[in-house]
Amino acid sequence: MKRRFVTWAKRIGFGLLLFVVLLFGTAHFYIRYRIVDLPESSYEGTPSESNETVAAITDRLRVSVEKLAVGIGGRSIYNIEDLDKAKNWIADEFRKIELEPTVQKYQIEPERVIDAIRRRNNVLRKYGRTNFLPEYGDDQPTKEVANLWVEFKGHAFPDKILVVGAHYDTVSPDCPGADDNATGIAGLLEIARHLKKAPPKLTVFLVAFTCEEYPVGGINKMGSAVFAKFLIEQEKRRAVGMISLEMLGYYSDEPGSQKYPAPFSLYFPNTANFIGFVGDATSREFIRSVVGQFRQIPATIPSRGVAAPVWLAPDVLRSDHEPFIRNGIPGLMVTDTSNFRYGDHLHQATDTPDKLDFTRMAYVVDGLSRSIQNFED
16 A cells, blocks of 8 residues: 555656646747747847947937936926926927927826826835825816827838837926936937938838826826827828837946846846847737847847736836737837836936936937838838
């Protein structure tokens, strides 16, 4: 009897071991070939010294970021005057490129903001967090905010639309938002300069969104949600995808400078020297197309990307592409990975231009500009 028991125990143990091996093997295969596998080969190493083109882009990016982060500063629903200053400055920059922006104004009622703050702070309390959103008095007036955009008609496929956008607001008046997200707006303006000289194959909308950050972010009053609704209702052309420019400027060559949510540290390097392309699993083919084009250009900066299911990595929807995906339009964000490498400064008063690497950012933006110009569905 004892010998029989030992035999069965060994069989059960072996069966459990085999089950675990198969489970982890299947999970690895799924992540490796369905989530992190992307076409073409990434550039590796440190970008070489900038050429004349990259140097000029670098200078313009720095000027734009410093204007938004230092010249204007915190720009949020809490500080509508500076939010308007940022909007007007962006409109003037488009006009300097000889582009007249369309302005989409809409209103945000105080009760919507108060309700969003209450719900968000309740979640934070539930998890023992302390970074509560500031209160928003019920005596606040209804506030008018605005998106603005320019359109480049495609010379090959004019009836197909690619949306490229970035938000210009910050989380609070105390946050200058250099990386989050003055870099996105600076990149958007640079792409506009490129497309003005080299028209795209598809029709491209370049959009500066308002109110991506909490407390408005996450409800249908965020600028990208308002624009996505307009696009679906008003445009007869097909939107093939949306690219959100979300923090493009922070890099490091120090080992350990890059963090990840589990299990992605097993698949990517721990050095924050790359630009990321991040989206959900439903946008997988679009992500592969964008990354493939970026690498094929080639863009001379390392690139990584994921097309992960939201249940595995909720952060894949943390930007302005989220409302488009919710409406059936594939999307992704181009990002330096935000809090996973910039956590000490994200949403803080220390998010300032001196933290940023404008030369590497210029390589990213140059690669994106040429990729968008040549993108095909």
